[in-house]
Amino acid sequence: MTVARFVDLDGAAPDDAVVVIDVLRAFTTVPWVLARGASRVLAVDTAERAMALRDGPSGATPGAGPVPEAVLAGESGGRPLEGFDLGNSPSEVAALDLTGRPVVHRTTAGTQGLVRCQDSPLLLAASFVTAAATARTLRAAQVGHVTYVVTGASLGRDGDEDLACAELIAARVAGDDPDPAPYLARVPASDAGRQFVDPDGPAWLPAVDLDYACEVDRFEVALVARPVTELAAVEVAAG
Template sequence: MTKFHYYSLAEASNTHGVVVVIDVLRAFTTAAYALANGVCPICPVGEVEEALHYKRENEAYLLMGEVDGYKPPSFDFSNSPDEICHADLSGKTLIHRSSAGTQGLILAENAVQLLAASFVVAGATASFIRELNPDDVAFVVTGTYRGRDGDEDRCCGEYIETLVRGQDVDSKPFLDRIGTSTVGKHFLQGKAAYILKKDYELSLRVNTFHFCLPVHREGGRLVMEKRGCVYFTLR
């Protein structure tokens, strides 16, 4: 039987084997909407300058992301699922930088199978893990930084874990925890200018997409592409 382990963002470098890096608000919700909207692929990076370097190499690349929640100068898109799902992105390569999610992917350098996840791809992620049938799965709860509790990501991991175990589960109790998490409260209270109500709503749409978000290394950089998964009936 698969065992599940939970790590904070600071502990991500200690993970190995099958590693699922979770960022519900908003990085990997935004990434899923981008891939659904025609992006192929997404290249996650850690720093703004790294993203700009890729842009200098190929002006056709688009830059998406945030620093402390806000879109950096010269970036094409912020870290907003609402913004990205309305853009014409067919066939585009997207360079993605975020303060938590992409950092977790970079830190999980010892992973044999690396995945990004959020609620919109939770069922497909669980199905893929079931196919792998690993002895262990490591969840990286990226929201645990700067004093934040990260429960919006922890509850997503626990939801995926329950699905992998094959248990019938109602998603509502898990989704309710997003609103009581540190960052969830910020969204509901509109504490910053970058916070959009629609982003929050899109992030709570469970199992929106029938694909998961595997990440691999290619030519020294991380590459995220969607992988279609057929998954069981979920509530």
């Protein structure tokens, strides 16, 4: 029997097995990045680190960093970052061709959780779109307990969209097969989800991203994360 433990972003720390959950929107976006042909995805904690990977130290030749020609994707508080190529929107990424391009990803919640938990022997990034594959990976690993990092529970938010996803995955790891509909219903009702359905909300929080986030089991691969020490980044790959 696998014991599940749920912590918020502040409680994120290495453990034997950790699943970092970010439904809106980091780990709904990353599977699309990989599906659109990106050669690799590197998660980092700051915008400055992302730019340094692409461009090198301040004042160096643009694009001459240790990850040349990298596409920078991410946000701060949901808003696309200045100087980045993309935001953190799955619907935006799904329309692109990223074949052969490395992507450096920085977000307010999801990538922070990965960086904080990077020394875990088994580290997974997850959302509803990879829920079944994540549960299969955990079952195959035969772990005794799993820590789920509910990254949305930060900055005063309830994080219920991420908790719902964590609870669905945990139920599947335990051998149950619950109807995902009640879990998915919590996504638009969460603090974060309501921002996407606000008619007066910003254009960079499109309602269509909720649809992408609720495509349960859209991808058949889990997202396995491993530190890349020399780049001060965490690589996220299809496992």
